[in-house]
């Protein structure tokens with residue numbers, strides 16, 4: 084199986100014959116006129132080769148080790164911790180137990196979904212924070228329909244038919260979950276024809292998966308009995324953790340089976356992502372910049388952000404990305420050119436809390452930096468003064484009157500300068516000079532008609 088050069092955990096879907104690298108759907112440029120399996124290289128702009136859907140994907144039964152390591156990613160560990168903690172609280176407040184189950188299963192379903200799309204790393208915790216209760220209702224609906232239909236059949240028609248139906252229902256349960264995750268459609272998830280379609284498409288692979296899931300879920304039961312008897316709280320915590328861990332592995336495996344059989348299931352991992360086709364300019368830009376950064380092409384990435392800011396000067400995310408990139412790469416020259424635009428943006432968008440810390444980061448690279456705009460100089464100085472950095476503020480206001488034709492502005496700046504000097508010892512003489520200068524300007528303004 085081949086992976087994206089920029090995302091070592093994601094299955095590659097394209098290859099650039101020009102630049103010789105493999106890329107996932109994220110790392111290619113989708114062009115509006117292109118079909119779902121066509122994309123252009125971000126670097127050379129040539130059309131890339133589509134590698135096909137499931138071609139070259141390792142079968143799920145050969146990657147057990149990885150499947151069991153899947154929940155050990157920090158994202159999944161957080162979910163395990165949070166859902167176990169809420170479950171334990173559920174001892175005191177019964178409704179919380181339900182919430183924990185909803186949260187865990189929402190996360191399990193997003194593991195299934197993401198894996199089905201070829202993302203082999205546990206998704207972020209936020210994917211489980213909404214819609215969990217609806218999903219839980221759907222799961223309960225599937226299970227009650229399964230049990231209910233068996234009972235009705237056995238009681239109303241014949242017990243033998245009931246048993247056969249019960250076997251089918253048990254067999255079809257993973258298929259129901261997989262369909263629910265793929266289509267988010269309850270009607271399809273409980274439709275036996277859909278189950279048969281999926282089982283038929285996967286063939287023997289489905290039965291291997293089913294057996295694995297059966298073994299795993301029964302071993303969870305056995306473990307719960309084993310640990311549960313001795314230490315009440317410890318045993319309970321351990322069994323909740325173990326069963327949640329297994330649930331994530333099982334849903335990951337189901338997702339992987341969809342990923343592996345995507346061609347046969349008529350499921351294209353790429354088409355289903357939705358976001359891929361709908362990415363806006365900014366998403367594409369971020370994807371491309373991400374690739375350049377991973378290649379160490381910091382200047383090119385910075386230029387991309389720059390060009391974007393020409394069109395969208397108030398985009399807060401790109402402004403931050405560019406400033407942080409220039410600081411992190413110690414690009415003093417580029418930072419000097421961008422700083423004025425950046426701090427203006429911070430003042431315009433009233434993000435004053437960022438001003439002084441980022442200004443200090445700038446000074447570490449450019450100790451003599453002074454903005455060319457007088458207005459920005461006063462704004463920065465005012466901000467530093469408010470935070471008690473009197474020397475920093477005074478440095479910005481030094482020689483303020485040079486090239487500044489606005490007398491009122493100069494007076495205001497030097498009044499602030501005086502306030503700063505008042506806080507700095509041994510500046511009496513200097514203060515007198517500034518006071519004299521202010522008096523002179525005031526007098527000049529009053530003498531004018």
Ligand SMILES: [Zn+2]
Nearest residue numbers: 087090107110
């Ligand atoms: Zn990628």
Ligand SMILES: [Zn+2]
Nearest residue numbers: 099102124127
């Ligand atoms: Zn290329």
